[in-house]
Amino acid sequence: MMNANCQALSDAVLIRAPFGGVRVGVHESQLLIELLALPETALVLSSQRNIALESISSNSLINLAAKQVMQYLKQPATVFSVPAQQSGTAFQQKVWQAIAAIPRGQTRTYSQLALALGSGPRAVANACGANRLPLVVPCHRVVAKNGLGGFMQGARNGLLIKQWLLQHELNNDGGYTR
Incomplete structure (x- = not known):
């Protein structure tokens, strides 16, 4: 989940999720998504936590991915259409x-x-x-x-x-x- 890259992002959005959050950003022209956990005690209490976008980006790819992540968190039948390219072997x-x-x-x-x-x-x-x-x-x-x-x-x-x-x-x- 590449935490170091996500922490170095200058442009990212945070989505509040029942389990904590989802950070969506771009690093070196590639989309990155990071899942963020609440402390274990808070996880038990957060089952009804609202799904909400904490900020908006000027980057259209980030906003598209954030919109689709929010849709997935509400309805897992969501089909992602954002580019899934990532560097790797x-x-x-x-x-x-x-x-x-x-x-x-x-x-x-x-x-x-x-x-x-x-x-x-x-x-x-x-x-x-x-x-x-x-x-x-x-x-x-x-x-x-x-x-x-x-x-x-x-x-x-x-x-x-x-x-x-x-x-x-x-x-x-x-x-x-x-």
């Missing part, structure tokens, strides 16, 4: 394409993606960790064989956000399949 690009193809309401394990890509689960997990467009490239839909797996490179309360995103899609889609 050829392997990372393959992983991100595979993740983007996972339908809403479904999950895949790191092992399933690794098998499909002829790689190992750890390499897939590392590519997930390098994803700078969570929600657009829905890495929260990639789980471990025996649980949620990782998320947000181990950031505090990252797994709570992953769980919220999966539950949000489940509540609005009728169930998960693997």
